[in-house]
Amino acid sequence: MAWPQIKKLRWRLTLWYGSTFAIVLLVHIGLATFLHYRQLLQQFNHAEIQELKTAEGLLYQTADGQVRIRDDYFNHPQLRLSLDRLLQVMRPDGAILYQNHRLHGTPLGGAPLAREGVNSYRHTMVRLSDGRIVIMVSHVHVMNGMPVLIRLGYDMEPLYASVARFIFWLLLLAPFSILVTGYAVYRATSGALRPLSLMTQRARQINAEKLNQRLPVIDAEDDLGQLSIEFNQLLARLDDAFTQLKRFTSDASHELRTPLASLRSIGEVGLQTKKTGQEYRDIVASMLEEVSRLTSLVDSLLVIARSDSGMIHPEKSVVSYLAMMQEVQELVGILAEEKQQSIEIAGDASLRICVDRGLLRQVLINVLENAIKYSPAGTRIRIDLQRLPEDVVELCVHDQGPGIPEEEKTRIFDRFRRIDDGRSRERGGAGLGLSIAKWATEINGGTIGVRDEPEQGSCFYVAFPEVITAKNV
Amino acid sequence: MHVLLVDDEKKFALALKQGLEEEGYSVEVVFSGEAALRALEHGVPDLVLLDIMLPRRSGLSILHELRRDGMHVPVLLLTALHTVEDRVHGLDAGADDYLVKPFAFPELLARIRALLRRPSVVPQSLLEYADLYLDRSSHSATRNGIALDLTSREFDLLEYLMVNHERVVSREMLARDVWQETSRYTSLDNVIDVQIARLRRKIDDAFESKLLRTVRGVGFVLRED
Numbered sequence: 001m002a003w004p005q006i007k008k009l010r011w012r013l014t015l016w017y018g019s020t021f022a023i024v025l026l027v028h029i030g031l032a033t034f035l036h037y038r039q040l041l042q043q044f045n046h047a048e049i050q051e052l053k054t055a056e057g058l059l060y061q062t063a064d065g066q067v068r069i070r071d072d073y074f075n076h077p078q079l080r081l082s083l084d085r086l087l088q089v090m091r092p093d094g095a096i097l098y099q100n101h102r103l104h105g106t107p108l109g110g111a112p113l114a115r116e117g118v119n120s121y122r123h124t125m126v127r128l129s130d131g132r133i134v135i136m137v138s139h140v141h142v143m144n145g146m147p148v149l150i151r152l153g154y155d156m157e158p159l160y161a162s163v164a165r166f167i168f169w170l171l172l173l174a175p176f177s178i179l180v181t182g183y184a185v186y187r188a189t190s191g192a193l194r195p196l197s198l199m200t201q202r203a204r205q206i207n208a209e210k211l212n213q214r215l216p217v218i219d220a221e222d223d224l225g226q227l228s229i230e231f232n233q234l235l236a237r238l239d240d241a242f243t244q245l246k247r248f249t250s251d252a253s254h255e256l257r258t259p260l261a262s263l264r265s266i267g268e269v270g271l272q273t274k275k276t277g278q279e280y281r282d283i284v285a286s287m288l289e290e291v292s293r294l295t296s297l298v299d300s301l302l303v304i305a306r307s308d309s310g311m312i313h314p315e316k317s318v319v320s321y322l323a324m325m326q327e328v329q330e331l332v333g334i335l336a337e338e339k340q341q342s343i344e345i346a347g348d349a350s351l352r353i354c355v356d357r358g359l360l361r362q363v364l365i366n367v368l369e370n371a372i373k374y375s376p377a378g379t380r381i382r383i384d385l386q387r388l389p390e391d392v393v394e395l396c397v398h399d400q401g402p403g404i405p406e407e408e409k410t411r412i413f414d415r416f417r418r419i420d421d422g423r424s425r426e427r428g429g430a431g432l433g434l435s436i437a438k439w440a441t442e443i444n445g446g447t448i449g450v451r452d453e454p455e456q457g458s459c460f461y462v463a464f465p466e467v468i469t470a471k472n473v
Numbered sequence: 474m475h476v477l478l479v480d481d482e483k484k485f486a487l488a489l490k491q492g493l494e495e496e497g498y499s500v501e502v503v504f505s506g507e508a509a510l511r512a513l514e515h516g517v518p519d520l521v522l523l524d525i526m527l528p529r530r531s532g533l534s535i536l537h538e539l540r541r542d543g544m545h546v547p548v549l550l551l552t553a554l555h556t557v558e559d560r561v562h563g564l565d566a567g568a569d570d571y572l573v574k575p576f577a578f579p580e581l582l583a584r585i586r587a588l589l590r591r592p593s594v595v596p597q598s599l600l601e602y603a604d605l606y607l608d609r610s611s612h613s614a615t616r617n618g619i620a621l622d623l624t625s626r627e628f629d630l631l632e633y634l635m636v637n638h639e640r641v642v643s644r645e646m647l648a649r650d651v652w653q654e655t656s657r658y659t660s661l662d663n664v665i666d667v668q669i670a671r672l673r674r675k676i677d678d679a680f681e682s683k684l685l686r687t688v689r690g691v692g693f694v695l696r697e698d
Contacts, residue, residue: 281689288690292644295575296660306556331652334667358655369663 013189018182025177029170037163041135044154048137049121052152055087056141059098059150067097067148086134086153097148106130108151109138116140117149125156132157195224199231211239251416252301259290259297266290300432304415307439314356314443318467321393322349322385324357328364329383335369339377343368347385351393353464359440363448366437367397367460374401375457387466394463403458409450413438437462474589475516478502479509479532480524480551489522492578498585506530513539517546520588525552525563533566540567547588551576577643579692602638603684603697605676607631616676626651627672634685634695643692669693 058070067089088108089098096107109126116122117138126134136153195218206213214235215228270283306312322345329343336343353360371381379400388394404412415435441448446464453459476493480486481504490500501518503509506527513521521539525532536548547569552559555573563571570584600607607614607628614621614631623631629651634642648654648661673685686694 285689285691291575292662292690296662302555311556331661332664334671335663338667338670 010186010189010193014182014186017185018178021181022174022178025174029167029174032170033163033167036166037159040159040162044135044159045123045137048123048135048152048154051085052121052137052139052150055150055152056139059089059141059143059148061144067143069098069100084155084158086136086155088151088153090149090151092140092147092149103128104130108134108153109136112138112149117151126153133160135159192224195219195228199224199228203231206235208242211235211242248304248415255297255416256294259294263287263290263294297432300436303436304432304439307436307443312443314359316354316356316444318352318354319357319360320349321351321353321395321464322347324360325364325383325385325395328361328368332365332369332372336372336381339372339375341372341375341377341379341381343381343383345383345385347383347395348387351385351387352467353393353446354467355444355446355464356440359444363437363440363462364395366433367448367462370433371397371399371401371460375399376401379457388463391466391468392463393466394461396459396461398453398457398459400453400457403452403456404450412450413448474498474520475518476500476520476522476585477509477512477518478522479504479506479527479535480522481505481527482524489581493585496582506532506535509535510538513544517544519546520585521546521548522585523548523550523568525550525554525559533563536563536566536568549584549588551581577645577692579641579643580646582640583637583642583646600632600635602635602695603682605631605635605684605695607635616680619679621675623672623675626668627675630668630672631676634693638695641688641692641694646692 055069060068060070062068069087084102085100086103086108087098087100088096088103090096090112092112094111099105099108106128108128109124117140120139122138124136124138126136128134133156134153135156136151138149138151140147141150142148195216198218199215202213202215214232217225217228217232219225220229266283266287270280275283303312325345325347329345333343368381368383375381381400382398383395384398385393385395413434416431438448441462441464444464446462448460448462451459451461474497476498478486478489478493478500480489480502483504486502486504490502493500501512503512507530509521509523523532523536527535532550532552536550539546539548548567549570549572550563550568551572551574552563553574560571569588572581572584598609600609604617605614606616609632612625612628614623614628621631630647633647633651644662644665647665652661652664654661669685669687677683677685682698684695684697686696688694
């Protein structure tokens with residue numbers, strides 16, 4: 001069934017686009033969150049160093065050697081996120097000289113590491129004993145000739161909270177975006193595929209009886225429109241082939257019917273009254289004549305059927321066109337002699353063509369027999385062979401017959417086509433000779449046709465590409 | 474001469490049987506491949522006429538079996554299959570000859586004679602029938618002592634008719650054997666009729682008794698009254 005198939009296609013496309021979009025979106029969110037975190041961290045680090053430098057300037061030693069900080073200046077944090085700065089000053093041996101009150105007595109980091117903060121600002125992440133995670137910067141400062149290690153830290157909590165909010169909003173929006181995209185894709189796909197459903201519906205109505213129907217072309221420019229056009233051309237070709245086949249079948253059965261009808265009547269009439277032995281012999285003989293007509297008709301039909309199904313493959317060889325014509329003239333020339341017709345052949349025997357000998361013979365026999373058959377007694381049949389431009393060799397059979405009306409010139413090569421039906425049937429043949437000749441010419445790469453003679457009669461021409469051999473160059 | 478005819482087309486087979494019996498052959502007809510094999514077990518005939526398209530077992534498979542069992546009886550295939558491949562197939566399978574239906578009965582008789590005559594005798598150089606004489610070596614013919622002026626085609630035609638004298642020859646036989654036209658769809662009937670008419674003019678017109686007769690619907694025969 002076509003309909004569910006198409007629906008499935010829409011859903012498949014939607015699902016495919018949707019999931020791709022979702023994956024891209026998630027990667028995007030992840031990356032954005034990471035960059036946001038990195039940037040905040042950098043801001044923290046930068047702010048810490050600035051504040052640490054400030055703190056250095058604000059540290060002083062009381063008379064009893066206590067370290068203090070002037071905290072009146074300290075109320076303007078650079079970073080709104082980190083109000084919670086923690087400060088601890090230590091001696092290099094680890095003794096704590098000063099802690100600000102926000103530490104609530106918890107030590108900021110453990111014992112000093114070797115060379116911690118010497119000539120540098122060292123950033124570390126520490127976890128305080130009360131569970132707070134702190135990003136901490138250490139620096140060694142010389143106060144009154146005494147080195148002290150200053151550690152300044154920010155609670156990471158606000159940073160984490162900011163990142164969490166960031167990712168929360170993005171993730172909250174993500175399903176919505178995905179749904180919107182999916183819907184848009186579904187709508188777009190449905191729209192794009194609508195011609196396809198129309199085509200499907202129409203296609204379902206087309207069968208052997210209704211080959212004249214065509215698929216709708218909604219937009220000739222797009223892919224589906226192109227598909228429709230191609231499909232319609234295919235249908236047109238099928239339609240032609242079917243029509244031809246139908247005509248051929250009906251013509252063939254008509255042609256078969258004629259000898260069958262004679263057979264039947266001759267037999268029935270023969271049995272009506274009692275007859276002499278000789279009369280019966282005549283009846284049987286007459287029936288046999290009809291049988292041989294039937295046989296040759298069936299043989300021709302078989303040739304046509306086999307040619308139509310591509311079962312005949314020409315076995316080509318290089319032959320002298322003139323020699324072939326002479327051979328054929330020798331064979332059927334006797335028919336012309338009976339009608340006191342003369343046959344003249346002129347041409348260059350070195351003109352060669354590459355064809356299947358048997359098939360070419362068939363063509364030439366048919367064309368020459370045709371000329372003899374339709375020319376009045378005592379006339380002349382002139383055959384000439386000449387080289388045309390573009391390396392084509394053309395054989396012309398000129399007769400002095402009645403000529404062929406313009407509208408019949410191509411149709412005489414159709415199957416079962418005869419001009420002036422009754423008369424030519426009398427002369428034998430079912431009108432298949434020229435159509436077989438046409439097929440045999442074309443399968444050998446040649447062309448066949450008929451032209452008017454300037455004065456009277458017609459000229460059948462059979463042309464093939466010339467084979468240039470070393471000899472005649 | 475005993476002939477085994479294998480064909481499932483009963484009407485056709487019985488007609489052939491009658492025709493062959495009138496020619497002096499004894500004919501056994503069977504309608505299937507299995508029956509043919511059974512008949513062959515009882516006794517080997519002088520000739521087998523075998524149809525290819527038989528029900529259930531094809532004629533070709535019967536032929537295979539026959540040859541595999543070492544039977545050298547001549548086999549003439551009768552079939553409606555007429556492409557070159559079909560012929561090659563049949564002859565490859567071990568058939569001695571191949572005849573396409575529908576065929577002319579005289580042609581079947583000629584083929585049967587040819588198969589039963591093998592190995593053939595050396596052709597005589599001098600043929601004689603009634604008061605007709607034909608000398609193959611000098612390419613000349615006379616009737617009643619009067620030389621006949623024949624073209625080479627007419628000579629071949631007369632020779633063929635004399636070899637087959639008192640037997641009907643069909644147009645198909647003439648096309649194949651005298652004109653050497655192998656293609657079945659090249660109909661030479663017109664040409665043959667004209668040629669026969671000319672030959673008749675030369676050998677019969679001047680004489681009281683006519684020899685070359687037309688058997689309407691079948692062919693031609695050289696026969697004295």
